[in-house]
Amino acid sequence: MKVADWISNFLVENGITHVYQLSGGMTAFLADSMARTSKIEIISLRHEQAAGFAAEGFSRVSGVPSVAMGTSGPGATNLVTAIASSYYDSVPVIFITGQVHQDEIRKNHLQRQNGFQELDIVGMSAGVTKFSQTIQSAAEVSEVFHKALFLSTSGRPGPVLLDVPINIQQEEIADQRITPGEFLETKTTDFADLLSLILNSQRPLVLAGGGIRISKATQQFSNFIEKFQIPVVTSLMGLDSISSDSPLKIGMIGSYGNRWANRALMRSDLLIVLGSRLDIRQTGADIGLFRKDKEIIRIDIDDTEIGGRVESDKPYHSSLNTFFDFMEAIDYKSNPLHLQLLHNALEYSQEHSQANEQPSLNGINPSTLMEMISDMFTNSKGYVVDVGQHQMWAAQSLVLKGNQRFLTSGGLGAMGFSIPASIGAWHASPGKWVTILGDGCAQISMSEFQSLKGIQPNLAIIIMNNHQQGMVAQFQEENLGSRYIGTRSGYSTPNFAKVAEAFGIKSFQASSIDECRRIFGAVNNLEEPVIIEINIPQKAKALPKNAFGDQ
Ligand SMILES: Cc1ncc(C[n+]2csc(CCOP(=O)(O)OP(=O)(O)O)c2C)c(N)n1
């Protein structure tokens, strides 16, 4: 068997069904071999970055790995942003790059380049992968692929990169397997002392992070909070770990979080952090203020995070599944007084709604629009959201029902994520998905309109056009004397609806909430990609923008 065929069989045997790619000479054999298995769907996008984001979207939703593939040199570098996005958000994507013939690889690090399109992608991606390796011989293919697959899905998941020289792809290989047990680690399984902390606290609060979805533990999590009756705030990545139907949900914390959620966080005396990295957008820069008057308990499968930005008062290095199992098994009678933060927060939220952050906008209030989108698309699979002000409006005000997902490039914050990620999400879970992006993000990913045309995913794509790169413009307004370099001056937007039309995609334009409602109603019954361009006033801001301690 040739190595290229072995790799294809390996993917099939391990349940990998989707390979996203842009073609190239160094990957043509691999793509051909994968296609010939007839069990792998090869989806070609118009940019390797989009292929990477599509794989990321697929794996986030399915929880199983998918593949993004690019050719050597520029194909490989174009994958790097998606590799980093998958790494920071812990998504198990297998990146495969073709590499030039081994004879063409440079002989040492001092030589700049040897072969055409030769590039050290392993070196470049080392800091943003769990594992990356150039295959050195046909004999090691099996071991390296097994190891990579195991590492991408075990512990805290993440991307791996396998770089396969073209000559090795065509060598003969005997089938061989290895058992990956040797990579397993041991973890905490006893949480009894945490129980006494909960019993002794007055105002406990759970901070739900992205780890809950990654552990496929939303049901276990919901059982846990119901049994313990502890209110919940979420991080951006944890937004879809709890349905808005839950009476225990308060809201999202952070510098762009809901005021009422930040207020609850400030007042809590015991913060139980479940699978959250606690990055600066969640805690603010002043960690002392974040910690003030509370005990912080972190449960995380990644022990490097527990001692990371915010040290845990007591470290629990464990999978969330083990933690929830333990909590499920013990005897516990919930304390109604523990709901005090929840009651206060909900009362406060009545007077300080998101829409009221900017009550006198001329035109569409983005928070009101998000609430209306949630009403109109309650039956959708979820939302895939890009990066900018629109991302914060969506995170603050979308109401996630049932098992609806919220996907965004959280840790990397990569513009251009949403359209390709929606394609992958739709492959993993067919049905209506709602994509929300800004005019800046749309211009980064517009070439994928042609991919949409070919693939025909069921997407309602909402472009929030405020005619600016609003997130940065807001920063310039607040900190740089309203000099809008690159965000308004030297920046412009096309007529997106017309662009969509040129690609043969159905499109709409709206400037009022009523027009939006009518269009969404019509779009709900369609099962094809539709682009809806909505005029948002340039004055609309992402608010509140809190330093921690603000309310
Ligand atoms: C690839 C990339 N480049 C630059 C940035 C910096 N950045 C963050 S938000 C933003 C503006 C996004 O503009 P738009 O899509 O119009 O969204 P808006 O903020 O207007 O809602 C920029 C440039 C980024 N996050 N990612």
Ligand SMILES: [Mg+2]
């Ligand atoms: Mg914009």
